[in-house]
Amino acid sequence: MSQTRSERNEPTISVVIPVYEQPQLLAEALDSVMDQTIGGIEVIVVDDASDTDFKPIVNQYSDRVRLLTHDENKGAAEARNTGIDAARGEYVAFLDADDRWAPTKLEKQLEVFKREDVTLGLVYTGFVQYQLDGTEWERYPDARGEIYRDELVRDRVHPTSTVMVRWECLERTGGFDPSLPSRQDYDLWIRIADHYEVDYVDEILVDKREQPDSISKDFDRRIEGDLAVFEKVKGRAAEFGIVTRSRIFSYHHHVIGRDYGSNGKRWKALQHLGLAIIRYPFRPISWAMFVITLLGIDRNGQLLTFAKQCIR
Numbered sequence: 672m673s674q675t676r677s678e679r680n681e682p683t684i685s686v687v688i689p690v691y692e693q694p695q696l697l698a699e700a701l702d703s704v705m706d707q708t709i710g711g712i713e714v715i716v717v718d719d720a721s722d723t724d725f726k727p728i729v730n731q732y733s734d735r736v737r738l739l740t741h742d743e744n745k746g747a748a749e750a751r752n753t754g755i756d757a758a759r760g761e762y763v764a765f766l767d768a769d770d771r772w773a774p775t776k777l778e779k780q781l782e783v784f785k786r787e788d789v790t791l792g793l794v795y796t797g798f799v800q801y802q803l804d805g806t807e808w809e810r811y812p813d814a815r816g817e818i819y820r821d822e823l824v825r826d827r828v829h830p831t832s833t834v835m836v837r838w839e840c841l842e843r844t845g846g847f848d849p850s851l852p853s854r855q856d857y858d859l860w861i862r863i864a865d866h867y868e869v870d871y872v873d874e875i876l877v878d879k880r881e882q883p884d885s886i887s888k889d890f891d892r893r894i895e896g897d898l899a900v901f902e903k904v905k906g907r908a909a910e911f912g913i914v915t916r917s918r919i920f921s922y923h924h925h926v927i928g929r930d931y932g933s934n935g936k937r938w939k940a941l942q943h944l945g946l947a948i949i950r951y952p953f954r955p956i957s958w959a960m961f962v963i964t965l966l967g968i969d970r971n972g973q974l975l976t977f978a979k980q981c982i983r
Contacts, residue, residue, distance in 0.1 A: 681760060682713040682759055682760045683712070683760055684711060684762045684763070684764055684781065685712075685714075685757075685758035686704055686764050686765075686766055687717065687751055687754030687758065687765050688700060688714065688715070688754070688765075688768055689768070690716055690719065691718070691719045691750075691768075692723050693723075693769060693882075696768050696769045696880075697725065697768045698728055698731075700766055700767070700768050700769070701714065701716075701732055702771075703771040703773075703774075705732065706772075706774045707778065709781065713737070713759060714732070715736075715739060716739070717740075717754045718739070718741065719744050719746065719747070719749070720744040720745070739753055739757060745849065747767075747855075748846075748847035748849040748851070749847075751831075752847055752849065756846075758838060761838055762780075762781070762837055762838060763838055764834070765831040765832060765836075766832050767830075767831060769880050769882050770877060770880065771877070771878040772877055773876040773878075776876040777835070779876065781835075783870050783871075783872060784835070787868070787870060789837075789839075790868050791868050791869075791870055792836060792863050792867025792868065793828065793836050793837070793864070793867065793869045794869070794871060795833045795834045795835075795869070795872075796829065796871060796872045796876040797809065797811040797829070797833070797871075797872075797876065797877070798810060798829055798830065798833050798875060798878070798879050799879065800879045801879065802881050803881050803882075811875070812829065814869065815870045815871055816868055816869065817868055818864050818868075819861070819864040819865050822861050822864045823919045824918045824919050826857050828856075829877075830856065830877075832877050832879060833876070833877045840863050840867055844859070845859075847859055851896050852896040853889075853892050853895065854897065858903065861907070890930055890934035891934065893933075894931060897930055901923040904919060908920065917950045920946075920951075921950035921954060922947070922951075924943045924950060925944065925954065925956070925957045928940045928942070928943030928946075928957075928960065928961075929960060944960055944964060945961065947961075
């Protein structure tokens with residue numbers, strides 16, 4: 672009988688950190704891993720062909736941190752997959768180089784895994800988002816159990832740095848899809864939720880810090896990712912009844928319309944927001960976004976920024 676990873680005395684948790692430049696941010700992210708309140712952690716830093724030499728930074732953390740390097744820039748999804756392939760832990764946790772963890776983050780997620788059975792595949796946490804304009808907002812988890820249908824209706828799992836996954840789930844469902852220009856995390860959460868239950872730690876345990884060159888600011892890539900994910904979701908939605916299918920389509924039209932609006936493509940935004948309302952007219956935010964776009968109101972103005980924080 673083959674031994675499990677834990678029986679072979681492998682590390683319990685593999686932390687995967689993709690990085691491209693930003694050496695100071697990487698050091699802060701690594702410090703937050705070293706401050707974790709449990710042992711049995713290995714860290715895999717994947718350099719996605721940076722000009723920066725990360726060896727001096729990584730070498731400060733002894734053999735607890737391994738550095739893998741891509742010969743060419745392949746994107747964060749491929750970098751995370753490289754880390755997954757090298758991981759020896761029973762669980763894999765993801766940390767972006769510009770984010771930081773609270774000291775108890777991994778310990779509390781591991782406690783959730785230990786009290787559940789193997790049907791549990793993913794545990795996520797709450798987070799606080801720090802914006803470039805100095806504002807911040809918090810988001811707590813609210814979805815657990817068999818959430819596959821709910822995840823198709825609306826992304827319920829939080830960003831990558833909040834997530835810990837059982838390694839066998841990644842072996843079964845595959846890693847991040849590098850063909851997607853964006854939203855690779857949402858696509859993976861869908862695949863995991865299709866086969867496993869999801870749970871959470873109901874605390875803010877991750878600091879997310881927006882960067883000027885973040886993918887969230889590249890609306891062309893965001894829209895390409897939105898459209899590509901929607902195509903993948905359409906096949907999955909076919910197995911549900913008309914009401915659920917309409918809610919799924921409505922959500923994705925809303926996201927696409929929102930991002931077209933952010934990219935200044937007003938007519939495209941109105942088309943998709945209108946479809947979101949037609950498909951499922953009971954989502955107030957779609958109506959609000961349609962009116963805002965129709966009237967040409969600045970979505971980044973102070974009044975709407977305040978309103979969005981209240982809605983969250």
